[in-house]
Amino acid sequence: EPEVTQTPSHQVTQMGQEVILRCVPISNHLYFYWYRQILGQKVEFLVSFYNNEISEKSEIFDDQFSVERPDGSNFTLKIRSTKLEDSAMYFCASMLEEKLFFGSGTQLSVL
Amino acid sequence: EDQVTQSPEALRLQEGESSSLNCSYTVSGLRGLFWYRQDPGKGPEFLFTLYSAGEEKEKERLKATLTKKESFLHITAPKPEDSATYLCAVFTGGGNKLTFGTGTQLKVEL
Numbered sequence: 001e002p003e004v005t006q007t008p009s010h011q012v013t014q015m016g017q018e019v020i021l022r023c024v025p026i027s028n029h030l031y032f033y034w035y036r037q038i039l040g041q042k043v044e045f046l047v048s049f050y051n052n053e054i055s056e057k058s059e060i061f062d063d064q065f066s067v068e069r070p071d072g073s074n075f076t077l078k079i080r081s082t083k084l085e086d087s088a089m090y091f092c093a094s095m096l097e098e099k100l101f102f103g104s105g106t107q108l109s110v111l
Numbered sequence: 112e113d114q115v116t117q118s119p120e121a122l123r124l125q126e127g128e129s130s131s132l133n134c135s136y137t138v139s140g141l142r143g144l145f146w147y148r149q150d151p152g153k154g155p156e157f158l159f160t161l162y163s164a165g166e167e168k169e170k171e172r173l174k175a176t177l178t179k180k181e182s183f184l185h186i187t188a189p190k191p192e193d194s195a196t197y198l199c200a201v202f203t204g205g206g207n208k209l210t211f212g213t214g215t216q217l218k219v220e221l
Contacts, residue, residue, distance in 0.1 A: 004154075031207060043155065043198065043211040055207055091154050098143055098202060100209055102154035 002026045004103035006092050012109045013082055021077045021106045023092030031055070031095040034067065034077045035102075036088040043091070049075065082110045113138040115212035117199050123218045127188045132215045134199030135181040143202040144182050145209060146175050148195045155198055189219040 005024040013019050025032050034046040048055040049067055066078045075094075079086055089105045114137045124130055136144065143162050147155035159168045161177040168175050172193065174185045184197055196216045200209040 033208065042213045043200075045208045045210070048207050050207070089152075093154075095207075099157060099160060100145065100202075101157055102147075104154045105152075107152075 004092055004094055004101055006090075006103035006106050008106060009104070010107045010109070012111065015084060015110055016081050019079050019082055019108065021079075021090050021092075021108070023075045023077075023103060024073050025075055025092065025094030026096070026101060027073070029094035029096045029101075032069070032075045033093040033095070033100070035091045035093060036060070037091065037105075038088045046077075046090075079108075082108075084110050086110050113201055113203050113210045115199055115201055115210055117197075117212035117215050119215060120213070121216045121218075123220065124186075124189055126190055126219055126221050129185070129187045129189070131186070132184040132197055132217070133181060134184070134212055136199075136201050137180075138201050138203045138210075140203050141201060144177055145200040145202065146173075146182070146184055147198040147200065149198055149214065150195050158197075160202075186217070189217075191219050191221060194218045 007022045032049040035043050037043045045058050047057045047061045064080045068076050087110045089107050091105045092103045093100050116135050118133045143160045145160050146158040149155045159175040164179045166177050172187050176183050196214040198211055198214045200211040202209050
């Protein structure tokens with residue numbers, strides 16, 4: 001069964017460093033998303049991406065965040081200068097026909 | 112602003128003891144209500160989408176129902192492997208994103 005793949009599963013970084021989280025969405029899906037979940041809190045929307053551009057973004061998704069689909073398969077989330085409060089589980093998701101499927105996540109720890 | 116509230120926050124059941132989880136919502140223009148299962152350290156796993164009041168969907172021991180204000184996830188004769196956090200989320204006409212509730216943490220004991 002097709003699935004959304006995320007790498008790495010864990011990422012530890014120093015505050016102020018740049019990180020890139022990678023995702024391979026399900027191949028025939030059209031919408032791509034990043035969500036995050038801080039430990040013990042709800043899953044929060046960050047950004048949606050459709051037709052090679054950002055469709056919608058939340059207040060969390062400020063100038064420190066960016067997304068790219070550099071080729072036909074990968075979808076990346078970049079955080080330019082990480083802060084302690086960016087520590088969370090980041091989930092990539094892709095959607096077709098209003099069914100949204102999530103990857104297993106990247107646990108980001110900012111020290 | 113879209114709001115999703117789930118109750119209870121946590122639920123402990125004995126194996127075979129049926130129960131229901133609640134998801135109430137306040138949204139503008141519901142396009143779909145989603146149920147997910149989340150195991151610790153994992154991504155949400157898709158269970159159901161419901162689109163209109165009166166709709167029901169079933170999968171093994173789970174049945175989801177929808178009214179104009181809330182949805183229920185009924186668990187019949189649960190087993191320990193049903194232990195997980197169950198998340199409700201709404202997909203609304205205002206955008207192409209899901210808004211999640213905080214989830215119900217279910218533990219099923221032998």
